[in-house]
Amino acid sequence: MPAILEVQDLRVSYTAGREVLKGINFTVDADDFLAIIGPSGSGKSTLIRCVNRLVEPSGGQILFEGRDLLKLGESKMRAERRNIGMIFQEFNLIERLSVIDNVLTGRLGYTGTWRSLFRAFSKDDIRNAVRLLDRVGLIEHLDKRADQLSGGQRQRVGIARALIQNPKMLLVDEPTSSLDPKIAREVMTLIREIAREFNVPVLCNIHDVDLALEFCSRVIGLQEGTKRFDGPPSEIDKHVLADIYSMEVL
C-alpha cells in the first residue's frame, strides 16, 4: 500500500522559542485507521490541524499523495483541502442553517461565488447530500435546523458534511469527547464503517485509550510534542502506556 500522507520532521511553535511539536514523522496508508493518543496538551489537535493547515507549521514536510502541502499558496491549498474531510469535537455546524444545508457546505470548495451566495447547490450535490444523510440515519431530520439536534445527531451531520467532499482522507479531532459513552461508541462505529465503505484512511485523535485500541488499526503515542510510540494496538501494553503518559508502572 502506498502512503497517502507522509509527515516528515513536523515542527510547530505558537509562540517563538516554545515548540509544541518537535519533529514528528509518520505515514498514513490507504487503509489505515490511525489513532493519535497522548496526554492533554501533548499536541494531538495541533498535529491533526497541521495536515490541512488550519495551523501553520514552522518546519517540516507534509506530503499528501506526494505533494508537499507546505509549499502551496493560498488558492492551491484551498483546492487540496477539498480532498481532506474533517470532523470536529464540537461538530462546528452552522446552527441557524438546516441539516441539509449544513451537509451541502461540504461542497463549497466546488461551488462558485454566485451559486454559494444563493445557496444554489447543484442537483447532484443535493441528491448526494440526501443519500449521505440517509446513510448516517438522519433522513427524517433533513429540514430541521442544526441547533435542534442532539449531540450524536449533530456529529452525524458533521460526518455527512465531511463525506460529501469525496475526501481522500479524513481528519478527526476527538469526535466523541462531547458525547456520552453509548453515543460515543455509536459514532466511532459509524466512522469505522464509512471509512471502509468510502475507502478513506482516517487520522483520528482520541484521548480515550480503550476506544482507540478497539477501533483503530494503528496507534501513535504523543508526549510533549514527540512521538513515543507507533504500532498496532496489539503492541500496546501498560509499559507503553506508562511511557506515553509518563506514569509510574503500577
Next chain:
Amino acid sequence: MAALADLSRYDRHVERIAVWRNRSRRMRYATYFIITVLIAWSIEAIVVGDTDWSRISWASMLKSASQFMSVDLSIVGSLMEPALETALMATLGTLVGLVLAVPVAWLGAMNISPLGRATYTLGRGLMTLSRSVHEVVWALIFVAAVGLGALAGVLAMGIRSIGFISKTVAEAIEDVNPGPVEAMRAVGASRFQILLFGIVPQVVPVFIGNVIFEWDVNIRRSTIMGLVGAGGLGLALHRQMAAYNYGGIATVLLVILLLIVAGEIISYYARRAVI
C-alpha cells in the same frame, strides 16, 4: 497547629488586598464629593444664573399650559401627508443606513477587516463620525448639498444610522464562535464563502434586531427633520410655531406622539417575528 501556620503564609496577600480596598474606598468618597460639587456648580451656572426668573410664575405656566390644551383639530387633515412622509423618510433612511452599515462593519471588525489595522481604523473612524454628528447637523449638511426636502432627511438619517448598526454588528462579528469558520476553512471554502457561511448566519439576528431598533429611533428623528427644512411633520410643526398657533402646535405634537407609539408597536412585533 500545622493548619494555622499554613494560613499565616497568606498574611502578605491579605494585608495587601485589604489595604488596597481601604484606599479604593477613600478614592470613591472623594470622587462622589467632586461629582456633587461639579453638579451644584453647573446648576448654578447654567440654570440659576441664566434663567429670567421674573418671567416665570404660576400664572404664566398655567397660561401656556392652557394655550396648548386647545388642540386645533382643523389642521389634522393637512397633517396626514407629512405624517406619511415622516414614516417613509424614517424607513428609507434606515434602508440607506443598513446597506451602508454592512461594508463599514466588515472594515471595522478586527478579525475580518481586509487589510488589518489600517482598514479597521478606517471602519471604526466611520462609525464614530456617523454617531458623533447630530442628525440635525447631518440634515443641515444634506440640505445644503441636495436642497430642501425629504431626500436630505433620508440621507441624514441613513448616515446617522450607519454608526450604531455597524458598531453592534462589528462587535458581534468579533465575538463569533470560531468553530463554523474553521469548518468552512477545512472544506476548502474561499474567503467570501467563509464570511457568508461561517460568520453571516451567526450575526444576522443581531443585525436585524438592531435595524429594527434603529428604524424605531429614526421615526423619532424624522419628526424633527422638518425643522431644518428636510420635510415631514417637523415642517408642519415649524409652521404652527411661526404662526404662534399653540393649538396647532399641540395637534402636531399629538400626531408625532401617535406616530412614535405606532413605531414602537410595529418594531416590537417585528422583533418578535424575526428573532
